[in-house]
Amino acid sequence: MRRFKLRSKRQGGRIILSALVATLGLLAGACGSDGGSGGAATTTASPSTTATPTTTASPSTTDAPATTEPPAEFRVAIVAPSASNDLAFTQSIVDGVAALSGVTEVHVTDGTFIVDEAAAAVRAYAEDGYDLVIAHGSQYGGALELIAPDFPDTAFAWGTSGNTFGLANVSAYTAASDEGGYVMGAMAAALSESGVVGVVGPIEVGDAKLYVDGFVAGAAAQDAGVEVNVNYIQSFSDVALAAEAAQGHVANGADVLTGTAQMVVGATGVAAEHGAKWFGTQANQTPLGADIVVASQVYKWEVVLQGVIDGIKAGDLGGEAHEINLANGGLVIEFNDAIDIGDVKAVGEAAIAGLGDGTLTTAGPPAEFRVAIVAPSASNDLAFTQSIVDGVAALSGVTEVHVTDGTFIVDEAAAAVRAYAEDGYDLVIAHGSQYGGALELIAPDFPDTAFAWGTSGNTFGLANVSAYTAASDEGGYVMGAMAAALSESGVVGVVGPIEVGDAKLYVDGFVAGAAAQDAGVEVNVNYIQSFSDVALAAEAAQGHVANGADVLTGTAQMVVGATGVAAEHGAKWFGTQANQTPLGADIVVASQVYKWEVVLQGVIDGIKAGDLGGEAHEINLANGGLVIEFNDAIDIGDVKAVGEAAIAGLGDGTLTTGS
Amino acid sequence: MSDFFTLASLVFVVGSGIRLATPMLLAGLGEAIGQRSGVLNLGVDGVMLLGAFGAYYTILETGSAVAGILVGVAVGLIMGLAYGVITVTFGAEQGISGIGIYLFGLGVSDLLFQKQVGTPLPIRGFSDWHIPFLSDIPRIGEMFFQHSVLVYMTFLLVPVVAFLINRTTFGLDLRAVGENPAAADSLGVSVARVRYSAIMIANLLAGLAGAVLAIELGIFQQNLTNGQGFIAIALVYFGAWRPTGVMAGALLFGLVSSTVLQWRTLGIVSGAASSLMAMAPALLTIVALVVISRTVGQPSALTRPFDRGK
Numbered sequence: 001m002r003r004f005k006l007r008s009k010r011q012g013g014r015i016i017l018s019a020l021v022a023t024l025g026l027l028a029g030a031c032g033s034d035g036g037s038g039g040a041a042t043t044t045a046s047p048s049t050t051a052t053p054t055t056t057a058s059p060s061t062t063d064a065p066a067t068t069e070p071p072a073e074f075r076v077a078i079v080a081p082s083a084s085n086d087l088a089f090t091q092s093i094v095d096g097v098a099a100l101s102g103v104t105e106v107h108v109t110d111g112t113f114i115v116d117e118a119a120a121a122v123r124a125y126a127e128d129g130y131d132l133v134i135a136h137g138s139q140y141g142g143a144l145e146l147i148a149p150d151f152p153d154t155a156f157a158w159g160t161s162g163n164t165f166g167l168a169n170v171s172a173y174t175a176a177s178d179e180g181g182y183v184m185g186a187m188a189a190a191l192s193e194s195g196v197v198g199v200v201g202p203i204e205v206g207d208a209k210l211y212v213d214g215f216v217a218g219a220a221a222q223d224a225g226v227e228v229n230v231n232y233i234q235s236f237s238d239v240a241l242a243a244e245a246a247q248g249h250v251a252n253g254a255d256v257l258t259g260t261a262q263m264v265v266g267a268t269g270v271a272a273e274h275g276a277k278w279f280g281t282q283a284n285q286t287p288l289g290a291d292i293v294v295a296s297q298v299y300k301w302e303v304v305l306q307g308v309i310d311g312i313k314a315g316d317l318g319g320e321a322h323e324i325n326l327a328n329g330g331l332v333i334e335f336n337d338a339i340d341i342g343d344v345k346a347v348g349e350a351a352i353a354g355l356g357d358g359t360l361t362t363a364g365p366p367a368e369f370r371v372a373i374v375a376p377s378a379s380n381d382l383a384f385t386q387s388i389v390d391g392v393a394a395l396s397g398v399t400e401v402h403v404t405d406g407t408f409i410v411d412e413a414a415a416a417v418r419a420y421a422e423d424g425y426d427l428v429i430a431h432g433s434q435y436g437g438a439l440e441l442i443a444p445d446f447p448d449t450a451f452a453w454g455t456s457g458n459t460f461g462l463a464n465v466s467a468y469t470a471a472s473d474e475g476g477y478v479m480g481a482m483a484a485a486l487s488e489s490g491v492v493g494v495v496g497p498i499e500v501g502d503a504k505l506y507v508d509g510f511v512a513g514a515a516a517q518d519a520g521v522e523v524n525v526n527y528i529q530s531f532s533d534v535a536l537a538a539e540a541a542q543g544h545v546a547n548g549a550d551v552l553t554g555t556a557q558m559v560v561g562a563t564g565v566a567a568e569h570g571a572k573w574f575g576t577q578a579n580q581t582p583l584g585a586d587i588v589v590a591s592q593v594y595k596w597e598v599v600l601q602g603v604i605d606g607i608k609a610g611d612l613g614g615e616a617h618e619i620n621l622a623n624g625g626l627v628i629e630f631n632d633a634i635d636i637g638d639v640k641a642v643g644e645a646a647i648a649g650l651g652d653g654t655l656t657t658g659s
Numbered sequence: 660m661s662d663f664f665t666l667a668s669l670v671f672v673v674g675s676g677i678r679l680a681t682p683m684l685l686a687g688l689g690e691a692i693g694q695r696s697g698v699l700n701l702g703v704d705g706v707m708l709l710g711a712f713g714a715y716y717t718i719l720e721t722g723s724a725v726a727g728i729l730v731g732v733a734v735g736l737i738m739g740l741a742y743g744v745i746t747v748t749f750g751a752e753q754g755i756s757g758i759g760i761y762l763f764g765l766g767v768s769d770l771l772f773q774k775q776v777g778t779p780l781p782i783r784g785f786s787d788w789h790i791p792f793l794s795d796i797p798r799i800g801e802m803f804f805q806h807s808v809l810v811y812m813t814f815l816l817v818p819v820v821a822f823l824i825n826r827t828t829f830g831l832d833l834r835a836v837g838e839n840p841a842a843a844d845s846l847g848v849s850v851a852r853v854r855y856s857a858i859m860i861a862n863l864l865a866g867l868a869g870a871v872l873a874i875e876l877g878i879f880q881q882n883l884t885n886g887q888g889f890i891a892i893a894l895v896y897f898g899a900w901r902p903t904g905v906m907a908g909a910l911l912f913g914l915v916s917s918t919v920l921q922w923r924t925l926g927i928v929s930g931a932a933s934s935l936m937a938m939a940p941a942l943l944t945i946v947a948l949v950v951i952s953r954t955v956g957q958p959s960a961l962t963r964p965f966d967r968g969k
Contacts, residue, residue, distance in 0.1 A: 378881035543924040546671040564877035
């Protein structure tokens with residue numbers, strides 16, 4: 001037999017205030033228990049049953065026969081951040097303790113979001129001689145570490161955490177909530193018709209983060225095509241914000257939601273309003289919506305706390321960490337049979353079985369690795385900037401990519417590079433040879449941040465800078481050879497930006513390839529002295545056509561103007577940097593495509609292994625970083641063979657570009 | 660250099676110069692009208708960008724170049740209304756307001772392009788219109804009469820705008836408001852109405868200039884104008900606030916650009932010399948501005964808000 005008491009948060013004998021608090025607590029409990037767990041309401045809101053000796057576990061009121069020894073008194077106190085009947089975090093510990101055997105009295109101080117208040121309550125319970133004081137909140141760890149040594153004969157437990165601070169009277173407990181999260185995620189992905197699932201989280205820590213990570217992993221494992229949108233609202237208590245987050249998920253198409261921590265009661269209301277299904281955690285949340293809550297991961301803290309209590313009775317006050325999980329029965333998936341989810345339940349059961357027998361793991365999303373790109377033109381320019389954006393998109397092990405494009409002005413680019421470094425990005429890519437001077441000044445200020453820049457082979461001797469360049473003369477050579485073979489007029493036009501970097505390499509290779517193929521072909525090169533002037537590029541192309549060119553090429557982002565001229569005059573076009581076929585399916589013969597991922601993957605793997613850079617890298621035809629993509633919609637007869645022969649010759653070394 | 664002085668080369672240079680001048684001329688004509696009323700708009704480039712994207716996107720979606728032109732014009736009118744409210748109704752500082760309009764146009768056009776289009780896709784505009792008989796005149800026809808209808812329209816606007824400014828009541832009010840708004844107001848001219856009208860026309864032409872640029876190039880890209888709107892503002896000073904002067908400046912700028920371009924194409928200049936030559940149009944404009952600023956005065960009330968109560 002045990003008794004439950006409600007204790008005032010503040011000690012000091014202010015009876016009237018305590019009575020008022022108790023009355024308010026009673027009212028709150030009455031409201032909060034509407035349709036809810038009776039146990040929860042009883043636990044928190046019954047001062048009359050706690051303060052009155054006749055309702056406690058006194059021998060005179062016990063059900064035990066008079067001839068039997070009353071159980072030895074064992075008093076447990078719980079300090080927790082939210083309401084005891086929150087159908088979430090706090091309720092899980094209250095229910096868990098209620099399920100323990102050998103406990104004669106339980107006192108609960110709930111609603112202590114403020115850590116100082118919680119610390120005062122923990123100290124007061126210890127002074128009152130409670131046998132076990134549970135500080136139920138990872139935020140209470142710091143306070144407990146200070147208090148516990150003052151009461152060496154009192155046992156404390158706290159969670160969710162695995163840290164006992166090396167104290168012999170502290171037990172830690174945590175939940176492998178990623179396991180239940182995985183099961184819920186798999187079911188959510190299977191259940192969703194829209195293919196969008198929403199998650200409302202509090203702060204990205206502790207068992208909340210574990211649950212969300214597991215959920216995301218489970219959903220991805222079940223159906224990689226399902227979009228899981230996660231919103232950590234940065235609060236454990238803001239119900240309104242949680243509701244708004246859920247509204248946002250629904251507005252973005254989510255038809256299945258989940259969430260963790262006590263503020264999710266706001267989100268479940270939104271789910272009910274919009275007919276979305278809900279997956280709960282920490283406690284059985286079916287009371288929040290019998291027609292929406294599909295299943296709940298329920299914490300059974302009693303699985304580990306029973307051992308803690310038995311140990312205390314045997315003289316062992318703590319010093320160990322404990323975990324509840326699916327295997328030890330501390331985590332239980334409780335389905336709401338009122339909702340028919342067909343085969344989805346089987347998905348969940350399979351996941352439970354898989355996690356149990358080890359054939360599945362919750363290995364969540366890959367470790368965060370954030371890449372930032374600063375580039376001079378638009379991300380979709382079908383040229384220089386698009387090549388790096390596409391390249392980074394093809395990398396594995398990158399969790400976030402941020403692009404600042406259109407930074408023709410070097411000062412703006414430098415500011416962006418510095419800002420990304422300050423933001424802690426793992427790799428900052430300055431994609432433009434013009435950014436070199438700025439990077440040489442910035443990189444030493446951030447020795448723990450990796451930078452990459454190109455196109456260049458110069459790392460400035462800095463250990464945290466990687467350089468990358470393209471042997472674009474190789475593709476240029478191939479294109480030039482094909483252009484010379486294709487031209488009927490014997491005149492080929494080239495539109496270049498400024499005579500530097502890979503643009504110059506490409507043009508030089510193009511001229512060499514054309515000369516090698518047919519020395520009689522005239523190749524006119526026009527560097528328009530601008531990377532951005534589309535109109536000038538168009539006029540340069542007009543000039544080439546006026547001078548008899550029937551085949552054109554160009555490099556850098558302003559060539560979109562030149563391709564229009566080629567199309568207008570029926571001239572053929574050879575592209576570079578990205579596949580430029582979209583600019584004219586009937587004129588673009590072939591494109592040299594940059595595959596920066598070929599070298600950047602190694603850079604990223606190196607960073608993860610602790611090597612921040614210091615080396616120069618090159619993409620070329622041999623290592624697959626440069627690829628010639630033909631437009632098969634255009635029949636160029638034997639000219640394609642010319643290109644393929646050039647590729648082979650450059651590959652086996654029988655040809656060189658002369659650059 | 661002998662390659663350059665062939666008839667074919669020179670014909671091309673003239674034709675190319677005319678094409679390059681067209682968007683700047685359109686925007687410059689509009690800005691001249693605005694400045695004659697006393698309103699400077701540094702946001703021309705931004706309005707051009709918005710007009711260019713509006714026209715490009717419309718053509719991409721509908722296939723109608725005419726609809727594209729109309730949208731470019733409409734965008735210009737909307738921006739003109741906004742600029743009028745800012746500078747005339749609220750009397751905001753014109754320089755800063757114009758820069759704001761520019762940045763707005765630059766950012767919004769890029770944002771819309773990225774979100775609505777993504778990868779640049781070509782559009783088809785107007786085919787070149789070879790004017791009967793005239794286009795057949797050897798060399799002359801090639802240079803002047805084998806262009807897009809938008810080019811002819813632009814150059815025809817020069818006398819129209821000149822007539823509007825110099826030969827109409829509106830033009831008289833425009834000049835009066837730009838020189839001495841208080842005096843014009845005392846004679847019963849609504850300064851606000853005239854300035855609103857001038858700003859609307861100026862921005863209409865800026866939006867149209869952007870539309871023409873996008874249609875002529877058959878593509879849109881981030882910052883497509885590449886500063887042509889600012890060159891247009893310089894051309895207004897270059898042209899001493901006269902349409903014919905603006906046209907002369909635009910043609911000079913275009914012809915110098917096309918000449919340098921042709922020199923590079925023919926390999927006459929390369930390397931460092933090529934880089935230096937790229938600056939030639941801008942240098943020429945600066946020199947001309949210095950000379951003109953010493954001989955011609957700008958509208959007296961340029962950049963000054965008018966407040967009847969003061």
